[in-house]
Amino acid sequence: MLESNFKFPGQTAFYKGKVRDVYTIEDRLMVMAVSDRISAFDVVLPRPIPYKGQVLNQVAAIMLEATKDIVPNWVKSTPLPNVTIGLKCETFPVEMVVRGNLTGHAWRTYKTGQRVLCGVTMPEGLKENDFFPTPIITPTTKAHEGHDEDISREEIIAQGLVSKEDYEQLEKYTLALFARGKEMAAKRGLILVDTKYEFGKIGDTIYVIDEIHTPDSSRYFYAEGYEENQQAGKQQRQLSKEFVREWLMENGFQGKDGQQIPEMTDAFVNSVSERYIELFENITGQKFVKEDVTGEEAEAKIIATLKQF
Template sequence: MIATNLQIPGQTAFYKGKVRDVYTIEDKLMVMVVSDRISAFDVVLPRPIPYKGQVLNQVAAIMLDATKDILPNWVKSVPLPNVTIGIKCDTFPVEMVVRGNLTGHAWRTYKSGQRVLCGVKMPEGMKENDFFPEPIITPTTKAHEGHDEDISREEIIAQGLVSKEDYEQLEKYTLALFKRGKELAAKRGLILVDTKYEFGKSGDTIYVIDEIHTPDSSRYFYAEGYEENQQAGKQQKQLSKEFVREWLMENGFQGKEGQSVPEMTDEFVNSVSERYIELFENITGQKFVKEDVSQEAAEEKIKATLKSL
């Protein structure tokens, strides 16, 4: 699906994100449709990627189920390959980014000579992709438009974005989820390098929401060859959507003003779809089964599921 126009009884709100269409039902439940849209550099690219929505939704469902002993998650039902129905929460206005390795934004900051990221000190003498002595949390603001911004723990609490009590709990949940994510990845011969979590609150209960440990929200390395690559100063083999960003940069696009998205050929679109399916199978250890669902069938299935909840 590229976009949806569902007619759901009891609908009280609708939000279209870069990738997700979210329907609020009676201010209690949310129907999240994960589309095949793809974004990079905060821009939605002109062509969808077949089965991408299914990959993201099903990885998230598997990972949320594998972490539900750590804290509750928002999911009530996954009625369709690219649809999740769950509890509507008041979302905390920060994303909890956690990093196990000096990679990506952290490495670019480090390489520039800075040793503090989001108020967290990074050790001297590190190389790109080295493990931190302990995972670090580098939160960002959660922007509906434009770019998320780095922010420190102290600023979050001082600005009243999250109470001190809730933020301390979010930190504990973040580190526990990341630890579990790394354990799950290790079983698949992977290293969970960094990821982000979003949390919300319903009543007095904190829930982990949206997606976790997916190739869009996380970066994975292959464990095999990691040490050898580090010692030789070579790049690590990644499992993430970084390859899409790299292709865009090679073709002169980084989301800056005046730049145009390069033409996405059928060959490129199909190759991205195949990579997402490969990501699914590597991360979950399960065979991916392509499922095509019409909007009409999806609407009927969602209505029936909502009646049963």
């Protein structure tokens, strides 16, 4: 599914994100259709990746179910492999990024000599992919268009983006979810390296929303060989969509002005699809079953589920 085109009774709004199509129903429910679109460097690539939406939606459903004892989540039902129905929350305008290892953006900042990221001081003497003594939270603003921007805890509270009380609760939820995610990953022979969480609120209750611990929102390393690779100064084996970014960079694209997206051949598209299915099976320990429900059949099934609520 490159994009959805549903029309629901009681529909009051529609939002098309980079990957998700979101329908608001009577201002209290949301239907989130996870498309097969793929983005990198904040750019949506021209060709969809078969079954990618199903992978992301089903991983998120499994992870949200496994963490609902920590924090309530927005999910009410998953009527289709790539569709979730849930509560419409007032979204906090920040994303809670949590990092267990010095990787990615944190490493790029660190190797320039800087030791402060989003107001958090990183210790001296670390190598790329080393564990932090304790996980750090490096929040970003939540941009509907363009790039998310780094921001500190102090700036968030000072600007009134989130109240001090709510932000402190978001930090607690973030660290608890990350600890659970690392625990689940360890059972699969993986290290949950970094991830991001989004939260919303209804009344006085905070909910975790969107997706968690998916290959699009998270980075995983294989635990086997981690120590040996660190000691030898080798790159870690990753389980994330980083391979797509690496392919783009190898072909001269990093989302900068004037750069052209390289051609996505059938072979490349199919290889990315296979990698996403591999990610699903490694992260969840479950066999992936390809499901195709589209068009009027899909719409009817969603409407039938909506009527239950």
